[in-house]
Amino acid sequence: MTADTLLDLSRSLTGIEMDTAPQTLAAYGSDQGPVLEYVNPLAVVWARSVEQVQQILRWASRTGTTVVPRGAGTGVSGGAHATAGCIVLSLERMNRILEIRPEDELAIVEPGVINADLNAAAAEFGLMYAPDPASYRVSTVGGNVATNAGGLRCAKYGVTRDSVLSLDVVLADGTLISTGQETFKGVAGYDLTSLFTGSEGTLGVVVGITVRLRYLPVDVCTIAGFFPDIESAAAGVLAVGRARVQPAIMELLDAETMVALDTAHGSNLRSRGAALLLIQTDGYGAAAEADVVRSVLGELGGQISLEGSEEALQLVDLRRHSRGDAIHTEHRVGEDVAVPRSRLVSYIAELNRMAREHEVRLKVVAHAGDGNLHPTFWVDKTEGSAGLQRLDAALDESIALALAMGGTITGEHGVGQFKLRWLAQEQQEQVLELQRRIKAVFDPAGILNPGKAILTS
């Protein structure tokens, strides 16, 4: 069966780049999410054009082969993990910026364009592509669309969905459709653009993306505030809101995160406080807003960086690039819940209680402006399955509590494969069923990225 399929693949898709070498299959068999059970794909194919994606999906439909679409493989929920009998369809070589139209403030790109490359090209026109996941230097815009990626600047500029105007999508049967429009506003028909955004390649393969660009800010001010405890730092988040300042970035780091940064970079953050709040204001009001932020945080007992602090800027860079600190002697799982903003403090307090009770290690960073937390839990690998069980128990409890507080199991990483086990806790059966039926409208044979994003039974 496998050999037949592969033979048919290579005969049918002449001219399409593919590889079945073991090291390639291994490299493309998973993304950066936790792997529950490692599966090799049958083959990896790289599309270079819309037509090739159509050819590949027509072939997959004809042969009943499942297809896992993949950008740069930087997802952290297993949305691009291979599943049994699949081919991996890599979009990374469809990486042309097709058009930047500065006066229309939009760009049209292929899905494999790296987020940072789009930003570099837009910057030449004084523009930016706002969504900035921590992976922005390596992740693709198509992958960002597939997961509806967030990032640091979301509180002010919105998530990926808020920047996507139009999508070209190849459906499971090879049909090419266009959704949305090239204008900032448009309400013709149902919002298929938003439906595809965040659907993790389960409804179609995104082959073209029109995004709205925003203005590169004329000024940026960065403030670092060291606090004696996480409570006062979190109070700072709410106080900045009450002062009616909308920061572009508002990151909250707990004491353990500060220790980790100190260890990695030889800094002395932890000695200066037990919580760190990093705030960036931007635009014409940046300096005035920064003054207000410094004043408000100072009143709460924070040690606040001075105007024009180089260190504050470096700390934001450090935070921005602090993703993916895999340590081979540990089992680590990074979480991605969101809670209503006012619950940040109590949620973090409860996380610490859970970590103590389950005897797991914990550090927490949060995109505090929108209540999106990334707790990382870990245990030593030497503990074996006992450690893994405690890790899982802590994860389960942390998710349940986020939901009880009116939160969500995933703020920006996506459900993928890894978070499926919690989805039914968040969404009622009727909602799960509607999603299954929508999936069936777009992909009746179920060949697109099975076992991801939605619960299929």
Next chain:
Amino acid sequence: MTADTLLDLSRSLTGIEMDTAPQTLAAYGSDQGPVLEYVNPLAVVWARSVEQVQQILRWASRTGTTVVPRGAGTGVSGGAHATAGCIVLSLERMNRILEIRPEDELAIVEPGVINADLNAAAAEFGLMYAPDPASYRVSTVGGNVATNAGGLRCAKYGVTRDSVLSLDVVLADGTLISTGQETFKGVAGYDLTSLFTGSEGTLGVVVGITVRLRYLPVDVCTIAGFFPDIESAAAGVLAVGRARVQPAIMELLDAETMVALDTAHGSNLRSRGAALLLIQTDGYGAAAEADVVRSVLGELGGQISLEGSEEALQLVDLRRHSRGDAIHTEHRVGEDVAVPRSRLVSYIAELNRMAREHEVRLKVVAHAGDGNLHPTFWVDKTEGSAGLQRLDAALDESIALALAMGGTITGEHGVGQFKLRWLAQEQQEQVLELQRRIKAVFDPAGILNPGKAILTS
């Protein structure tokens, strides 16, 4: 049949307010959109609770009665027009603000809450609900959700969809579901919230809405610029963008609109220029941005209002409330296309050519910040059907040209019933078919607002 249905209605739905008086049916038989063929509903029912909406839809499903959900009836595309054999389900009496949570920066409301009432309540906490359609003093939040309403502040704050976090929806069979989450970010499952937003009551009846609130700006500056021609005013729109100023409001009014305002209010706008640009900046950077705007517009030859101009503010108010100037001696149709920003000038020039060629009158206002235009075409009623034919021909040509420029047939009003005739020009058959199949998932019997929003064949 009708009498039987009505008898069944009154027997089955005891305790639910309903009315079948001719004047009530007439008042609720249409919204403010053009009426192609007037149809009376069988009855008007008013729900007071989620349970009553469920009861009504269960009854409608059982009897196969079609249901037209309705907010305040201020839509302008006929999305709430009655259709043959329908009941109108008014949500206007479900008008409680259930909760405002200032620290979470969100509000939970019933669908019948008036947009302005929510804003007044939020203002007590220094917050605002950003979407501000011209009808905001009379339209409901539920109606705004149904049409994904826009408004003046969209360029900076986004449209309705960008403020909706979560929806409670009663499906056609009476099932109550919740979509989305109470957090600013969330990517669990498909984005059903965006799917319902703008679906004009064809997929379900929205009975509860959680919206994100924004900060009431600490400062607002208003600039009025009079220009010798529409070209230089439109150049001003792009120049403000190049200066990296993101105004909250950027309205463009043509000469005919200025004449209309002069006639209605005794002002002398037209004598001061042939195009008017109204710009509002807000937030901590408002004053600095306003300085830049005045400087940029002055360089283009505009006569610019001075700092703190009372008149500029009055003009924005005038513009905000200039909607719906129905004149009984004329046939008027207000359009709602959007084009990429750079095409504003050439599109307006073409509109004027069309008006001349088709011998119809024309005035144009635009939410210029996002390329959304509201041309109003009209002819004298004394001309009879000849005038109407020329009016229709001008409309058709204006739509076709917007599409040819990469635009859309509706920026913010919705397709409703009136714009259905142009939908297939914008969307390919496969996209129309996907929408039909999504409709079938949510409302297999087709009882919800038939003949609106999507092409059913």
